[in-house]
Amino acid sequence: MIPAPFDYIRPASLEEACGVLAEADASGDDVKVLAGGQSLLPLLRLRLAYPAALVDLGRLPELHGIEDRGDHVFVGALTTHDEVLRSGLVREQIPLVALATATVADPAVRHRGTFGGSMAHADPAGDLPAVALALDCVFVVRSGEGEREIPAAEFFVDYLESALGPGEVLVGVRVPKLGPGWGYHYEKFHRTAQAWAIVGVAAAVRRAGETIEEARIGLTNMGPTPVRPRVVEAALRGLSSPPAGDDGAHDRVRDACGQADSGTSPPSDLHAGPDYRRHLARVLTHRAVRATAG
Structure with missing residues (x-):
């Protein structure tokens, strides 16, 4: 489809850009900021967004x-x-x-x-x-x-x-910068390489020897905003993350990660329902933590 008509503004400075946006707000005009355009342009093309003007920030070196x-x-x-x-x-x-x-x-x-x-x-x-x-x-x-x-x-x-x-x-x-001792992993489940995540898990884990001292988890597509399951972070703290062979320790890590969907409100769409996303959150969190902590 063809976007609805709009004015195009390319400010020469950040101060000018802020001024243009402030004036638009005062006048009640709907103005969108254009950065890379990879999210905004499809919305314009489908007329899911039809602003009065676009403010293009692309040539502001300070950004x-x-x-x-x-x-x-x-x-x-x-x-x-x-x-x-x-x-x-x-x-x-x-x-x-x-x-x-x-x-x-x-x-x-x-x-x-x-x-x-x-x-x-x-x-x-x-x-x-x-x-x-x-x-x-x-x-x-x-x-x-x-x-x-x-x-x-x-x-x-x-x-x-x-x-x-x-x-x-x-x-x-x-x-x-989190410093030494941290491991990192991003686990993503999606249909194709170009598609949005059905569920994604960002994990950072700090170990001392075989003990998890701190964990940080972020969940993609498990609610209207990204989710940080602090109950999982608390459950992982102090657990042992040993090499393969200690099934008991691995079970405790798995049980902690099994709380990843607690308190979430995952969406339902053509690709997955809420229950499936909750299952993915639990499984992918366990994978991400094991990848970071051994």
């Missing part, structure tokens, strides 16, 4: 790049998935981001889609929001009134709805 900032890595909102994958800094310091990004759609989408755009779109079936939640990322946003920070636990509000306010632009994401 690009990946920087080492001591205790965290700062990923600019307009950094493409491909740039994230090719970054040695990402692979070395925040490897869970690299693992999940490698599963995003296909190479064509990864060359155009952006790190910040996929977050701001707030699709619970997206791979990266669950990673941001598990890693306690912080979202840096700016408006005409200044800059503020939003923790990942507060950023994803509802289905396709983030905490970005009127006139605010996502500048980038602070991804904490």
Whole structure:
């Protein structure tokens, strides 16, 4: 289909972009921000979205790049998935981001889609929001009134709805470095390589010897927002994660991961019903934890 008519605005600076968005909010106009366009353009084409104007941020240099900032890595909102994958800094310091990004759609989408755009779109079936939640990322946003920070636990509000306010632009994401002793894995179940996850699990586990000292889990597509099953994280803490052969210890890890669907509200669609997604969450969480902890 052909999109409905809209005005096209390409601001020359971040300040101008914030001003345009603030004016649109004051006048009541529906204005959408265009980053990579990999999520927005299909909605426009199907006329599921018909804004009065698009504000294209694609050429704002301050929104690009990946920087080492001591205790965290700062990923600019307009950094493409491909740039994230090719970054040695990402692979070395925040490897869970690299693992999940490698599963995003296909190479064509990864060359155009952006790190910040996929977050701001707030699709619970997206791979990266669950990673941001598990890693306690912080979202840096700016408006005409200044800059503020939003923790990942507060950023994803509802289905396709983030905490970005009127006139605010996502500048980038602070991804904490977890340091030595951590293992990482992203487990995803989907129909084809290009499809959204039916269920995905982002896992980070810190061990001391054969004991799990800390676990962080993020679930994809198990509710209207990404889910962090803290009951699983608490149940895993202190458990032994030994080599193959200790069936009792492995059973305890499996039982802990079997609580992954607790308190979730998975959707029902053409690909899976809620019960099947709950089953996948339990199985995939166990796989992800075993992959990180041995």
